Every structure is written in C-alpha cells, then in structure tokens.
Amino acid sequence: MAVEADTQRGSVAGRVWTVRLDPCGRPSAGAVKLSCSRPACADQRFPEGAAAGRRAAIGHVNQHLARIREGGGPRGGAWCACRAADCAWHTPAPAAGGRAGAGSAAGAGRCGGPVVLTVYADRAGRLWRIAETCARCAAATGDCRVLDTAPAGKGRTARAPAAQQEGTGGAVGEGMTPLFSDHGSSSAAGAPSSRAGTPTSVPRARAVSPVTASRRAKRWGKIAQRIVPHDLEPDVLRLELFELGDAFRTYQQRTEPDLALLAELHDRKARAFALWADVSGDNSLRHEAKRAEQAAHTTREMHANRTTGAGGPAAERLLTRQQAVHARTVLDYAAAHAPLPGAEVRLAVLMITLRAAKAGTANVTGQDLTGWLQTDAEPVLRRLVEADWLRLSATVAEVMASRPEDPTALTVPALLPEQPRPFEFGKTTRARISGWAQKVVGDRKIRKRQPDAATRLLALCTAAHTRPDGRLGRAEDDGLHLDRVAAFCALPPDQVAEHTELLVAADWLTEVDTAGKRLRGRLTERTLPLGALL
Incomplete structure (x- = not known):
C-alpha cells in the first residue's frame, strides 16, 4: 500500500x-x-x-x-x-x-x-x-x-x-x-x-x-506604530524607514540617554515622514513629520539644559527653557492677580494657580497648605474664599483636616475653561512647573531656617531668573532689579537683603550683592538644577 x-x-x-x-x-x-x-x-x-x-x-x-x-x-x-x-x-x-x-x-x-x-x-x-x-x-x-x-x-x-x-x-x-x-x-x-x-x-x-528571503525582509518594517509597505518606493525611503525603526528600538534599550543622538533620530524621522507623505498623499504622515520636528527641537533644548555652558559643570535642569518661560508667566500672573496684599496671600495664589492652571479646579490637602504657609494657612484660605477668588467643596476646617488619601476639591473661577485663558501650556508642562515650584518652596535647608512666605517667594524669584552658570538675571542686566524683586515678594526694597541672608545661610545663594539697586548672586551647586534658564 x-x-x-x-x-x-x-x-x-x-x-x-x-x-x-x-x-x-x-x-x-x-x-x-x-x-x-x-x-x-x-x-x-x-x-x-x-x-x-x-x-x-x-x-x-x-x-x-x-x-x-x-x-x-x-x-x-x-x-x-x-x-x-x-x-x-x-x-x-x-x-x-x-x-x-x-x-x-x-x-x-x-x-x-x-x-x-x-x-x-x-x-x-x-x-x-x-x-x-x-x-x-x-x-x-x-x-x-x-x-x-x-x-x-x-x-x-x-x-x-x-x-x-x-x-x-x-x-x-x-x-x-x-x-x-x-x-x-x-x-x-x-x-x-x-x-x-x-x-x-x-x-x-x-x-x-x-x-523569497528578500521578499520576506521587505514585508517587515515598522516605525511609530506604522507598518512600512514592502512595495514602498523609492527603495531608499523604504530602507531609511526600516533603519529608523530599528534605530529607535535600539535607543530604547540604552541604559543612559543620549539626547544628541535622539535629536538626530527625530530629524531623520521628520525628513523621512515628509517624503513618505509626498509619495503617498497621506496627511497624517505630514502631521507625524511635524511632530518629529518639534520633538527634535525639544530634545535639543533638553540637551542644552543639562549643561551650564562652556567649561561649566554638568547640571540636569528640572525645567526646559520653554517651561521656564511658562513658569515666569505664572509668577507674573500671581503677582498681578492676587486679590489681597501680603506675601502669604501671594504665595497661596501662586501655588493654587499652578494646581488649577488647566481646568480651573484642583485637589489640595491640609498638609499642602501648611507646607506652604505654616500657621498662616487657615486664615489665608479663609480670606481667599471670602474674596471669592477661591471656592471650596467643603468648609475651611474640613480642608485643613483633609489627608492625601482624601483631598479636597477647590475651584478658581478666573481659571475655568469658559474664561479667557491666561496660559498656553499643556498638562505635562503644568505638572512640571508645579513640581518645580513645590521643590523650591519645600526645600529642606530653607525649611530648617523657618522662613516666612516672603523668603520662599524670594527663592522662587531667584530660581526663575538664572543664566546657565547659575548667576541671577541676564548678563547684560547685571543681576535683578531690586525694586521688582521686592514688589514680587511683597517686601519693601530695604528688607530684601535680610531675606537674602537667610537664603545664603540655607546654601541656596552665594556671592550675593545688593549694591546699586541690583540683586546679584548665583545659585549654589546643589540648587543649580532648579534654575529656570532665561
């Protein structure tokens, strides 16, 4: 058979x-x-x-x-x-x-x-x-x-x-x-x-x-969650897309980032996707190319922010240059829109604004408020509610008693979506700026000096206006204008030096000088990453 x-x-x-x-x-x-x-x-x-x-x-x-x-x-x-x-x-x-x-x-x-x-x-x-x-x-x-x-x-x-x-x-x-x-x-x-x-x-x-092996190889190629067609012409474009997909996957396996290399990959991707869009007529590919261009620009900014300049020590910045611009915008907004005078009110307005900048609503706890304002937290909160700048979903006493596992919702009417938008940044940037401000206000060495709200505002002001080497203000300005610093901190100009000494003792600033109505100085080595570059 x-x-x-x-x-x-x-x-x-x-x-x-x-x-x-x-x-x-x-x-x-x-x-x-x-x-x-x-x-x-x-x-x-x-x-x-x-x-x-x-x-x-x-x-x-x-x-x-x-x-x-x-x-x-x-x-x-x-x-x-x-x-x-x-x-x-x-x-x-x-x-x-x-x-x-x-x-x-x-x-x-x-x-x-x-x-x-x-x-x-x-x-x-x-x-x-x-x-x-x-x-x-x-x-x-x-x-x-x-x-x-x-x-x-x-x-x-x-x-x-x-x-x-x-x-x-x-x-x-x-x-x-x-x-x-x-x-x-x-x-x-x-x-x-x-x-x-x-x-x-x-x-x-x-x-x-x-x-057959060649045809199999042509069938497989993926980049940015897109399958590269095996018959895509010209051949040089198809091969470039294959290589780029492999290069991005290889980069993801690196143990240490190389932002210069990543920026170059994004540039190649932008050029390849623009050509792909021209060949195929797919507008979504052109949109992806523009996103890659923006990613390359942002990555290069991040790379620049990691160093203080030629010959300076390496410093990984918490904020990019563009995020630093947005941070200064929020600081100016808080100074101009605080409903009541006083450094305590201004600090509370600033920190709450950072929490509610996108949707007009945010969650806070009593621990947040006492961390910013110590014993002044409850009266300041009550004054903001009475001025109708802030609306709470509970009583002031309940807000002060709230814990991280059960925060209290609050609303800032001026920041609700139906109102004119004072800020143009997204939720990621908002979170990054809010985290930066929290690190400055909650700095451990400053906290040991038992600072008041004015000292914390001064720390924020100095961190927000630095050069790559950590010095205050732009090079051509020779420091910060003393009157403007005092106005932001809700202080008389002659009291700025007193609060500056607290920051020097807390290893926040060094080489401080207030002569000629200018505040000069430099962030210390430990605070350099918090510097928001001008």
Whole structure:
C-alpha cells in the first residue's frame, strides 16, 4: 500500500504544538509573554526581555519533545498536520524567472512519504512549531528540522531512524530524546547512531531562495506604530524607514540617554515622514513629520539644559527653557492677580494657580497648605474664599483636616475653561512647573531656617531668573532689579537683603550683592538644577 494513501486514510490527526512569544505590556518595556497551544501549559511572562523568553521557549519545546519520545514518538498512521492546514506552511518553490511557484493547493497534491516529527522555528525567534507531518511537507517547509521518523507499519514499537539530512538536523539514536536548539542542526540531538531496521529516506528540506528571503525582509518594517509597505518606493525611503525603526528600538534599550543622538533620530524621522507623505498623499504622515520636528527641537533644548555652558559643570535642569518661560508667566500672573496684599496671600495664589492652571479646579490637602504657609494657612484660605477668588467643596476646617488619601476639591473661577485663558501650556508642562515650584518652596535647608512666605517667594524669584552658570538675571542686566524683586515678594526694597541672608545661610545663594539697586548672586551647586534658564 502506498504511504500517501495510508496517510490520507489515517484516523488520527497529526499533533501540533505551537509555542510563541508576544509583547507583554508597553512595547518600550520590552517584556514578553510565552504561550503554548496546549491548554495544560500556562502562559509565562518575562520582564527581562526577549532573550530570556527565547531560552524558556526552547526549553519548553524540548520538554514536549521528551514527552513525545516517552509516548512512542511520531505515529505512522497519523494524518499529516500540514495537509490538515491546506499545506499553508510550505515555502513556495522558486520557478523560472525567480518567481514563486505553485501555492498551497499544488503543495497539497504532493503530500506523501513517512510520517516525521518536525520542529519549525521562524527566523524572528518568535514562533516554534512541533508537528507530525509527512516527509514531503517537511521537505517543502523552509527552516524546518526533521527529528524522528515513524515506522512504516502501525502498532510497532521499534522505529527506523531518519537519515541525517543537510539542513534538517541530525537523526535521533536509540534511547535518545529528540532535542531542539536554535543554534543549528549540530546541537539538535547528539551524533546519529544506528538502530535496528532499514533507514527510511526523508527528502531534503527546501532551502529558502534569496528571492523569497528578500521578499520576506521587505514585508517587515515598522516605525511609530506604522507598518512600512514592502512595495514602498523609492527603495531608499523604504530602507531609511526600516533603519529608523530599528534605530529607535535600539535607543530604547540604552541604559543612559543620549539626547544628541535622539535629536538626530527625530530629524531623520521628520525628513523621512515628509517624503513618505509626498509619495503617498497621506496627511497624517505630514502631521507625524511635524511632530518629529518639534520633538527634535525639544530634545535639543533638553540637551542644552543639562549643561551650564562652556567649561561649566554638568547640571540636569528640572525645567526646559520653554517651561521656564511658562513658569515666569505664572509668577507674573500671581503677582498681578492676587486679590489681597501680603506675601502669604501671594504665595497661596501662586501655588493654587499652578494646581488649577488647566481646568480651573484642583485637589489640595491640609498638609499642602501648611507646607506652604505654616500657621498662616487657615486664615489665608479663609480670606481667599471670602474674596471669592477661591471656592471650596467643603468648609475651611474640613480642608485643613483633609489627608492625601482624601483631598479636597477647590475651584478658581478666573481659571475655568469658559474664561479667557491666561496660559498656553499643556498638562505635562503644568505638572512640571508645579513640581518645580513645590521643590523650591519645600526645600529642606530653607525649611530648617523657618522662613516666612516672603523668603520662599524670594527663592522662587531667584530660581526663575538664572543664566546657565547659575548667576541671577541676564548678563547684560547685571543681576535683578531690586525694586521688582521686592514688589514680587511683597517686601519693601530695604528688607530684601535680610531675606537674602537667610537664603545664603540655607546654601541656596552665594556671592550675593545688593549694591546699586541690583540683586546679584548665583545659585549654589546643589540648587543649580532648579534654575529656570532665561
């Protein structure tokens, strides 16, 4: 009886085990999930990355191979698993002119030969498949290894070994468990050894032609969550997009940032996406190109903010230059729109404005207020409510008693969306400026000096007006105008020096001088990152 007819009449379906790796969580995190088609195999997650996932996947494949060996190996009467899938696993055979030949339908007609145990591993290292197939289907599947061959007759326990074939892995000797490795056929199973019986001929696996490999490579390319079409023209654009996608993914694996390199990548992306938009007529690509241009500009600003200037020490700034501009806008707004006089009111208005700048509403706790104003917090809050600058969702006493786990909502009517918008920054910038102000006001060394609200406002004013080397004011201005500093801090000009001395004692400022109605000085080394560059 022909083996092909025997295979087609087999009453048992060929077994298939599929092991795969998939991204898990955020793509930038690099974590992967290992899953197996067998319901008894639970999913596994590997936050360490794809390399750990591949090692575990290969180990999982070998566990299944060991169980198959213990269960008698591949079954001679099994129906070819590839045939059951309409021979969709075949690699198209190259025909004249380099084009792929017959598809799956033609492959199905060639099904035949002994049943073999095969392992397929895709070149991306993301999928492994163990299957019982016929020898011809195994030979027609690229990147497929034959590990063992079923006996020609049913019900026999002794099996003839598969002849060792080039590109298919070694044969499995008597008493040996078929093993699989992704490092080549030499590590698949030890050296072949003879067993009783006549070897059964297994066709050689079909090699993947250079044309097919090239087409496979063209099919895969992704950047910015977009698939690059394999037929995108010109070729130089397609290759640039492929390389850029790989470059961004490589950058995400860096342990230390390189902002100059990242800015260059964004520039390349902007140029490539602009050309892609011209070729395809897709306006969303042009929008992506503009976003990349802005990202390059912002990244270069961040890079510039990390250093104090030529020859100066490195300093990673909390605010970019543009965020520093917005911070000074909020400081000026608080000074101009405080409903009542006094440094305590102005500081409260400033900090609450930063919380409510986008939506006109914010959450605060009693701990926030006492951190800003100490014992003055409750009376200042009550005065702001009475002046109708602030509206609370609870009583003043309840606000002061509120805890971080149950904050109180408040509303600043002048900042509600239906009112004219005084600020033009987004929620990310708002959060960054608010965090910067909180760090300045809550500075540990300043807090030890038991400062009043005017001293904290002076710290904010000096931090908001610095050069790259930490000196106050622009170089051409020779410091800050003393009268303007005093007006912002709600102080008489002759009292600024007294509060400046507190900042010097707190290691906030150094080289301070108030001669000639100018406030000169420099932020200390520890406070340099808080400097908002002019």
